[in-house]
């Protein structure tokens with residue numbers, strides 16, 4: 060076996076089946092110890108909400124932690140996010156103006172402060188108005204010199220507004236390049252809308268867990284085949300199945 064970069068979403072991807080999670084954890088722990096495999100988590104959660112999750116679930120300590128949809132990258136033993144990344148994504152971003160402009164849209168309801176971070180503004184949305192709201196809001200912000208991307212998850216129930224240059228894919232690629240892993244040495248795993256950027260923009264083996272949301276399944280069905288595997292199993296069991304499919308794991 061050789062080392063690889065293991066990038067996984069947490070909620071409903073790595074986490075969801077404690078028995079399978081335990082099995083995957085054991086194997087990943089050995090891979091890290093014996094071969095130098097790097098474990099990277101990428102989540103929509105803010106850092107405080109990530110800390111809530113690790114208090115409840117048995118998770119390995121990651122080597123890289125990407126929170127708030129790729130807008131903050133942390134390393135073990137360091138409470139400050141990667142500086143270089145923060146500087147890179149802060150261009151054309153202004154949180155206050157985004158909040159102010161978004162207030163005009165009845166379809167957007169700001170989520171609690173625990174969900175809000177320096178580079179992520181998160182809303183609940185109404186489904187029917189979203190297709191009008193997103194381009195309209197984007198255009199207004201663009202006129203003010205602010206470049207954002209809007210990522211909807213959970214069948215359109217959530218909307219994240221992020222800097223145009225930050226998402227799960229760009230953060231993972233930043234990490235991949237920084238640590239020197241090729242696409243062949245990288246695996247990504249996910250289940251819902253904010254994982255789509257990784258599936259769309261990364262060329263490495265990709266695992267879609269069996270319980271993936273419709274926004275991912277629809278994209279998968281309607282996209283040309285790539286190096287991606289839609290698992291039959293759910294959560295960590297689906298990840299193990301995908302790792303086996305791509306030849307990283309032998310069950």
Ligand SMILES: [Mg+2]
Pocket residue numbers: 068069070071072249250251
């Ligand atoms: Mg998820």
